[in-house]
Amino acid sequence: MDLNTRWFKDKVLEKTKKSLESKGYDVYIVKDKSEAKKKVISLIEAKSTVGVGGSQTLLQCDILNSLREGDYNFLDRYKEGLTPSEVKEVHKEAFFSDYYLTSSNAITESGELVNLDGLGNRVAAMIYGPKKVIVVVGENKIVRDIDSAYERVRKYVAPINCKRLNMDNPCVKVSECVNCSSENRICNHLVVTFRQNTKGRGIVVLVKEEIGY
Template sequence: MQDIVRKTIDNLNRNHMAGYYTQSIQQLHELLYRLMPEGQTVGCGDSVTLEQSGVYEYVRNHSYNFLDKYRTGLNREEKREIYLQNFRADTFLTGINAVTIDGKLFNIDGNGSRVAPIIYGPKQVIAVVGTNKIVKSVDDAIWRTRQIAAPLDARRLAKETPCVKLAKCIDCHHSQRICNDFVLITGQFEKGRIKVIFIEGDYGY
């Protein structure tokens, strides 16, 4: 394990969030099997990391009650109902935009459906994070998310925001802006409710 990852995990634990390290997708899935007993109700946030690491597929192929927001044919109200059900899930799966070495989690969200259940509701939150997302400070976390992650995500979502064309954030006021909720989590009342699993390599944006 790299020293920077070990230090970050130590600081997450100090902030009452559990940290784990995996070197491969196989190790990641084996850890998920230990942390998420089959039969659980599992929700998820929108995450390129979860897609790239096969987590969505893993959940679909096991005996979970998956609140699958990606099912075809869902209308807007049906998706909203899934977002509300996420608050009562046993486990909520998500990515994180950036993790600071001193053990803080930073996310930017468009409508809050991802960051809200991270903050409150589900019995446990499991965040899967590539080691590429570890940064030195909160300022670095904000810069990384706004200038790297957000423009790439806006492009993936086929938005027409300026960042898609410019490949950088200009703090626009576009109606399709996805940088609406800036959330910094510095700790937890319930020790270990949030679990951060680092996977070695570049995952997500």
């Protein structure tokens, strides 16, 4: 990336950081995935119960392995051998965790978090339940406004995640949301979080890299 592009992206990150801080979040900007992992782990107290939402960002930052290897009660939804009913129980337990880690499908420059969910467990935990929520977001997910966020989650995030999950939904065929009625539809709950009203609960780590979808 050339210096002028980096300058512009840094300005957007700083603007977004200030917006999020004005809306009750603690915000950190880090240079890459490795720093994101270090920052997230540094924020979690030992012995804590930690839950996670489904997130390619967390996987790409290798945060889950650090949780598995650390001194935490990690509610590992990805643990090999879990049955669907056991995964569902992990989702429920995560709702009462000390820390809940996830990403956001989009963040506006004015500080709104926009998320699209299938089951709703992720957005529910982001809104209420866990004591602290840590949101790790690559700079590729920052958009100008809510309309741009809607466009991103409906026409990019939903189709690419359906493709990743091998879902035979219409959006995989046409590469954009068509507001289908498929039984396997994964875009069922669209949530906009305008601010974090519990001081110290919401933490956002903005990463100077393209991460996740």
